[in-house]
Amino acid sequence: MGTNEVVGHSEQRWDAIAKVKGQAQFTGDFPFKNLLYGKILRSTIAHGRVESYDISEAEKVPGVVKILLPEDLPQNKYSTAGHPWTLIPEKQDIRDRTILTRDVRVYGDDIGAVIAKSELAAIKALEKIKVTYKEYPVYITPQQAMADDARRIHEERDNVLASSKVGFGDVDKSMAEADYIIRENLSTSVQQHVHMENQIAVAYQDADQRWTCVSSTQIPHICRRIIAQAVGVSWSKIRVKKPFIGGGFGNKQDAVVEPLVVAMSMACNGQPVQLALTREESIAYTRTRHAIDYNFAIGVKKDGTITAIDCDVISNQGGYASHGHAIGGKGGTFINAIYKMDSLRYTAKTVYTNIATAGAMRAYGMPQVVFALETVMDDAADKIGMDPIDFRMMNRRPDGFYNAMSNVKQINFKVGECLEKGRKEFEWDKKMAASKQYKTGVKRRGLGVAAFSFGTAVYPFGLEVAGARLILMPDGCFKLMLGSTEIGQGADTALSQMAAEAIGVPFKNIIRDSFTDTDIDPYDTGAYASRQSYVTGFAVKEAAEKIKAKILTRAAKMYDVRTEYIDIIDGNIIYMPDGERLATLEDIAMSSYFDMKDGKTITAYSSVNIHQTTYASGCTLAEVEVDMETGRVKLLSIMNVHDSGKIINPLIANGQVEGGMAMSIGYGLSEGIRYSKEGRPLNNNLLDYKLPTTMDLPKLEHAFVETDDPLGPFGNKSLGENPTVSPAPAIRNAVKNAIGIGINTLPLSPENVYEHIQAQQKGDVQNV
Amino acid sequence: MGTNEVVGHSEQRWDAIAKVKGQAQFTGDFPFKNLLYGKILRSTIAHGRVESYDISEAEKVPGVVKILLPEDLPQNKYSTAGHPWTLIPEKQDIRDRTILTRDVRVYGDDIGAVIAKSELAAIKALEKIKVTYKEYPVYITPQQAMADDARRIHEERDNVLASSKVGFGDVDKSMAEADYIIRENLSTSVQQHVHMENQIAVAYQDADQRWTCVSSTQIPHICRRIIAQAVGVSWSKIRVKKPFIGGGFGNKQDAVVEPLVVAMSMACNGQPVQLALTREESIAYTRTRHAIDYNFAIGVKKDGTITAIDCDVISNQGGYASHGHAIGGKGGTFINAIYKMDSLRYTAKTVYTNIATAGAMRAYGMPQVVFALETVMDDAADKIGMDPIDFRMMNRRPDGFYNAMSNVKQINFKVGECLEKGRKEFEWDKKMAASKQYKTGVKRRGLGVAAFSFGTAVYPFGLEVAGARLILMPDGCFKLMLGSTEIGQGADTALSQMAAEAIGVPFKNIIRDSFTDTDIDPYDTGAYASRQSYVTGFAVKEAAEKIKAKILTRAAKMYDVRTEYIDIIDGNIIYMPDGERLATLEDIAMSSYFDMKDGKTITAYSSVNIHQTTYASGCTLAEVEVDMETGRVKLLSIMNVHDSGKIINPLIANGQVEGGMAMSIGYGLSEGIRYSKEGRPLNNNLLDYKLPTTMDLPKLEHAFVETDDPLGPFGNKSLGENPTVSPAPAIRNAVKNAIGIGINTLPLSPENVYEHIQAQQKGDVQNV
Structure with missing residues (x-):
């Protein structure tokens, strides 16, 4: 009752027309005045330590604003992993990196950065930086890295960063009971995500002297925390905004470019700086499938x-x-x-x-x-x-x-x-x-x-929280605010269908944009683990049920009927005993905005913790x-x-x-x-x-x-x-x-x- | 109890540094890709009717995209007045205008518009448009307009658009009882607001095919309604965003440029169009003091x-x-x-x-x-x-x-x-x-x-509603969301002080930006009638009290004490019987975000109707x-x-x-x-x-x-x-x-x- 069966229908993605017409704005589409361009100086060895930098020729390149070495930026250790935070220290991700490093652990490691007035100037300057290294043995395979004489890749930690054992029963005994034992060695490859849109982020200082990072991230709220940890500020000093995204597949569940781009803007008095990886960088120097x-x-x-x-x-x-x-x-x-x-x-x-x-x-x-x-x-x-x-x-x-x-x-x-x-x-x-x-x-x-x-x-391995906010508009439409992340997969359309279904309105009555903003959107950990239509779905359902109840309470009062006799069906308030329409949703909405005596706007918020x-x-x-x-x-x-x-x-x-x-x-x-x-x-x-x-x-x-x-x-x-x-x-x-x-x-x-x-x-x- | 006395202190405006450093972005500061520029074709008579337009030469000006005549745009009658809407028809503002008009009623009336790829091209085209008029007598004073033979300025309405009489007692009798009667004629002048920032707005079509108007307006939510009425769409199809504003003084309580600029973008397939008045236009062709x-x-x-x-x-x-x-x-x-x-x-x-x-x-x-x-x-x-x-x-x-x-x-x-x-x-x-x-x-x-x-x-003359939303951040700061309008007067700072005071935290713990967005910010009618610190103040107070109660409830549960024994003072949870600190607000906030068992984010919303x-x-x-x-x-x-x-x-x-x-x-x-x-x-x-x-x-x-x-x-x-x-x-x-x-x-x-x-x-x- 009260459903118009939006869920289960092939509604057209709300952003379909925009994407065809070119109206969907991705991070790189936003124009910024006085935008600076950052590029990463990457190591040309896979294991070693930078002994010296010579930036004298690079500094002379016209348009170069700043050349950053590891010691110019915060030295806080952090992890790029986009996990929900945990208050239990031993469950927290291993913080094994700084924003830039002299200790090279992978080919293409972030050993420096250039900021310039154009991307070309930054690239030219990169080419003129001379680096000398002390080189260490390179370990391509775990077996090499686990050898007795292998050098530690991270000084403070064994090369085996974790090990575990789970199971049940007595395997040796059970194996003995088998007629055949099939034992094989297998190995998988290093797959890359190859999302259409490469990693890109822009950072700048906000009017309130906080720091905004516009980023193509799957995890805006988590990204806020990681940036704050990396640059060493209180978490609310960071604001992450996520526009349309051209795919992520998990690669954008790591904060690969965001801490650096914020640090770059900090080094340039808050001027906007863009850091956009090339396809080559994205393939080789970001994350991979293990x-x-x-x-x-x-x-x-x-x-x-x-x-x-x-x-x-x-x-x-x-x-x-x-x-x-x-x-x-x-x-x-x-x-x-x-x-x-x-x-x-x-x-x-x-x-x-x-x-x-x-x-x-x-x-x-x-x-x-x-x-x-x-x-x-x-x-x-x-x-x-x-x-x-x-x-x-x-x-x-x-x-x-x-x-x-x-x-x-x-x-x-x-x-x-x-x-x-x-x-x-x-x-x-x-x-x-x-x-x-x-x-x-x-x-x-x-x-x-x-x-x-x-x-x-x-x-049950990690925290599962999500949130949703619904705002009744004067014409009976609803703004749906989510902290979950549309990354091209259609989450916003599916979640809007759920909201429409649970309230009892057509799909077109739900207004959604794809711009997630950690300052204002409900806390949600983001797009990963196939979690959003499930966990965020619960949040949407709860918010929808809350706002529906508020609307029906108001309608019942306005029309002097018992709340349990009315329902919202297809955007109308229906008196269920005879199925007649009592009012449109717009009637209730307009009254909630403009009734002199008791006009009060109707919104609902939910934050769910799913066990x-x-x-x-x-x-x-x-x-x-x-x-x-x-x-x-x-x-x-x-x-x-x-x-x-x-x-x-x-x-x-x-x-x-x-x-x-x-x-x-x-x-x-x-x-x-x-x-x-x-x-x-x-x-x-x-x-x-x-x-x-x-x-x-x-x-x-x-x-x-x-x-x-x-x-x-x-x-x-x-x-x-x-x-x-x-x-x-x-x-x-x-x-x-x-x-x-x-x-x-x-x-x-x-x-x-x-x-x-x-x-x-x-x-x-x-x-x- | 629980106050740290933020109200009453000369806190530095939250936007002071940004304004000094040039970080505060006003409507004209936002860069848009492929921005078009609109200019208004203004009548060169004060009363009459346009008989003909010759746009042939204007169309030839390089860069001209569109020349709009009144009949090219919606013909809905509307009022530009920024009053709260009322459901009582007779109290609604007089709808006596269309977006463009052939019926000229003031010198400089909006009789057409040009959209071009540059402001200069638009101005050149304006100069080449030839207009012929049928001229009517011009009435400068009410006395002229009230003359028996005066022509109606609006065909459907007498030149006396309203009259009223209020008072009490028998004035003639009371006058007779006086020793002296002082009777004088007085007259006031036509004052102009002369806000630092002229009227300016940019409109474009959003990814969801709705229409956004970024505007220097005192009344974002009301402006949404006026634009929708003028262009003839359902109200939620319009989204108004208000950046920093350089003053308004009431002139920006009228939607003077917004309906036209949205109509311009509609005429250009949703491409962004800017309409910025010059100082001369702002002084002569906007609103004045009566x-x-x-x-x-x-x-x-x-x-x-x-x-x-x-x-x-x-x-x-x-x-x-x-x-x-x-x-x-x-x-x-x-x-x-x-x-x-x-x-x-x-x-x-x-x-x-x-x-x-x-x-x-x-x-x-x-x-x-x-x-x-x-x-x-x-x-x-x-x-x-x-x-x-x-x-x-x-x-x-x-x-x-x-x-x-x-x-x-x-x-x-x-x-x-x-x-x-x-x-x-x-x-x-x-x-x-x-x-x-x-x-x-x-x-x-x-x-x-x-x-x-x-x-x-x-x-008691009109509707007084306001809203506020508070969001607890992980570090114990609060995002304050308001639909009220900072126009340079310092409202956001004063309202943030109120929030801090009512919650019990230092002023710096309140995060506010000046970017009002009708899609997401609480409904509030805006900046006028010296209302915001009063009406919005009530909303802030209510939201603050709500979020404080939620925080104390959570803290009481976490520390196993009775809620009425604890309070928030200067950002700490204090056990009042002995005045000791039980926890910091950050402790509670972090738990609300990340506790595996019952982490749920804390927000509060209020919508007040002040009688x-x-x-x-x-x-x-x-x-x-x-x-x-x-x-x-x-x-x-x-x-x-x-x-x-x-x-x-x-x-x-x-x-x-x-x-x-x-x-x-x-x-x-x-x-x-x-x-x-x-x-x-x-x-x-x-x-x-x-x-x-x-x-x-x-x-x-x-x-x-x-x-x-x-x-x-x-x-x-x-x-x-x-x-x-x-x-x-x-x-x-x-x-x-x-x-x-x-x-x-x-x-x-x-x-x-x-x-x-x-x-x-x-x-x-x-x-x-």
Whole structure:
């Protein structure tokens, strides 16, 4: 009652027209008077210490305003990681960096900065700065960095920055009970986010002498805190404003440029300074997906029962801690979430090296662990001769499973339904049969599947708060204020639909802009962990219910009826006993603004702290054709099936799924930053970093097992990151199915596949 | 308890440093990409109709984007007057204009517009537009416009746009009981506000296809409504943003440029368009103080008793209604507020003419009626040979007088104390005695006094609503969001002091910016009627008390104490039984943001509807020296004394008083727009419009009779406009005291005074 069913409809994104017409303003679009341009002086070694700078020639470049060395800026140690703050010191992120540094830990480290009146002058000056270094050994891999004689990358801390062990049961005993133990080594690549809009921020001093940072950030409120910590001011002295954003995928969940640009403005008496990374800088010197090495074993009985899983993880952190161990350490819970086993052991280490700092990236560790799990699962199914879908079906956790490792009951957990729907809609059995004729010759075909479980938001691991404010306008529209972050994913449209639904008005009655401002917008930690439609959704729902109650109270008084007899339906106040319209919402709104006697404007605010989560799941099915002569993998067809509860906006959900699939296909087939042994990134551009284009992709098929999740604010659960989890392992398994070789290193580039084929033909690898 | 006494201290304006450093951004300071420039095509006659436009040559000017004629823009009738909206149709402002018009009613009327890529191109194009008119008779004075054969200036309405009659008793009978009847004709001039920053606005289409108008307006929320009415869209489709403002004085209480600039952007597909008036346009074609003619009579007995006051008012409205009759019609209440009398008759007419439209100007009709009242009062005192202060003292309304005309009990009404303090501090008696030796010769000296009463805000005549929002920041600071308008007067500083006081924190803990945004800031009608420190003060107080209660509730829970035992003092949570600090406010704030279990951010919102007012009062004492040969009046000394309740910030209050006095000195001695008989303004620039400079002013002395008004939110009542009421009549009375000639027309320019001296010497006028 009172609903006009806005949720579930493919409403057009509120910003669609603006983006087509060019009216959506991104950080770089805002004109500033007397804008200065900052550029970062980057180290040309990966490990060492700057011994001297010679800036004399650089200072002479016309237009140069300031050249900053590490000692010119605040020396506070901070972390760039965009986690919600915690009051528990041992849970706080590792503060292992200063804004600029003489201690070089990665190639391209921030060892200085130039501020000039033009970008060109800044670049010219950079070129004229002479730096001498003392060089240290470079560690590309965790194994190098963990060697006994390895030098500490951070003096105050071991190169193993964290280690952990979780699980249950007696793994050794359970392994002994297995008929087969499949143990494999796997490794994933250094993927880059490659968001359309590079990192960019502008900082200036405000009229009240505080500091504003306009930034393309996923986490305005968290960013405020990080900047304040880095520059050493009280937190409210910083104001972060977020305009439209051209994607982030987790890279903008780190405050990579913001502390420096604020410090630059501070060094220039508050004049506005812009710091915009180039594509090359963004690829090579920001954050990446952690490359993780797995030693992964599954004990399995002939009947398909899994007795034990034993997983040892070594995560390559790169030069700075950033999100650190949170990524490598989290996999155990999700292995337990999806499959049955008697015992589980999950040990993990996160290790500093001298490659680019790894941080948050869409699905936050899940693509790695699911690649490992689904690879070994698939090989186990092969070992006992079971259909890989059947094997997963028989071992899947049932709906309602209590996951003791996260203390969460997995209500409404539909991975089985996803596998079944996928098998049917992908025509798995028909395609599998058809592919049998392509197991010889140059072009070989095969099918693969991979499944996954996925959390929603960060509870119970972290704080989950969100806020929403609604303001009734005189004409019956509502301004919706949020601290959550629209980064291109459509969050603002989905959250506006939720507000409209909960109040009882058409979608067009909700006014939203995409400009988040930490001074005035409700506190919300931002865009990550597929949390916003869930956690912020609760805040929107609560604020909507509050403002609705206030409106109905006022209407009841105005029309002398009992509050419980009236409701808001499609923007009208309806007297429910006879269904007649008592008034329009505008009538109530106008009275609230302009009634001489008791005109008082109506607003509502909610701040929610969510102590629950809900597990989503899904799977990918893929068919590939492998060219035995070139190693090239052609993706013939692919389908994702998602168990994400209620789909708030099918159109936007489709976009999320297709984008996520493309990202995981790139992960599976082509992407990865390569490093020279000196730690220099070798493919820091869009020509050499092989991002799939639309030309490289088949039709991205997908389906939903749509449910009304009882734990979701509107029946929904996570979806934003989920699509990027399972395509890569499904492709890996399809390649194995095609050519009989299980490749355990990502990406399955032509080079990688070709080498495996060559090795097999030479007898160097064992056929599965 | 819980106060750190921020109110009453001379805190430095929060924007002081920014204004010195040039960081305060005014509307014209914001850079816009692809900004277009609008200019208004103005009529070169004062009354008539445009018969034809020839824009062919203008269109050829390079850079011209669009030439708009009246029929190109919406034809909705609207009023520019910045009154709070009312749901009662008969109380709504007269809607007598469209955005552009072919019907010319004033010289410089908006008959077309040019939009170009540069201001210069727009000006060149304007010069090339040829217009032919049908001309009508021009009416400069109400008397001309009221003539039987006068043509209607607005076809649908009589030239007398409103008339009214208020009062009590039998005036004719009371007059008959007087020993003397002093009846005089008086007339005031057309004063201009001459705010430092001219009218300027920029409009563009927002990402959500709504329309934003950045404007130097005193009334952002009202302006939103007026623009929507003018362009014909639903009200929430308009968003008004107000940056720093360089003064308004009531001129920016009319939406003079905003509807046109929004219509211009609409005509250019939403591209940003700026419309900035020149000084010449601002002086001649915006709003003015109404020139009002009075026929004013006082009946007085020999003992000083006033038997009756009979006042007939004819107010010159100019070409459009704007604030209309509200100004001329309001005087009766305030005559009754200040002096005793048996009977009062106050009749008023407001009449359209063909001079510039009169609107709101600082003190809104009071300078005119007080000039008339205090002139005639002074002449009555002379008539019966009483000291003018004694005469006012004996007739003043006592503290606690019930004013039946406004239904207000004048609690805490201290006009008598002001007169007494003024007499003493100005050394009235000593100076009066000393001046007696300067009653002959070329340079003659004299003293004058004038008193006044003044309302606070617009209740009971109009709606009084305001709102405030407070947001607790993680470090214990508070963001204060207001819909009220800082226009240079210091409102934001005073209101921030109130918030600090009511919460119990230092002034520096309150964060305020001056950027009002109708989408997000609480609804408040804006800066006028000396209302903000009063009405918005109540909103701030309520919001502060709400947020304080929430903080104390949280603190009590955290520290397991009873809420009533703790208080916030100077930013700390104090356990009152022993006065010890339990925690800092930051401790509570951090917990509210980051406590895993029940972290929820703390904000408070208030929307108040104020059903009360309180009467302020005051007086001016002045000494002048008149040059009998040139008519030049030199102001030797002047003092204002104000009864304005508690002074929130003495430093800012001093600024208000000095500025107001200067404005009234200009009103008394030099200012006034002159018109040719064709209705053409003759002095539309700062050379010919004689605004006093600091060189023209003596020391502006002032004093307060400070009280703690029980009806004020912080003991305060109106002050912003009050200082500009009584200086002009005090000067007029001083001139009379010096030269023995009562001059009843403003300004007392050398020309005016000289002519009166000449006429007296020829015997044309009667000595008082």
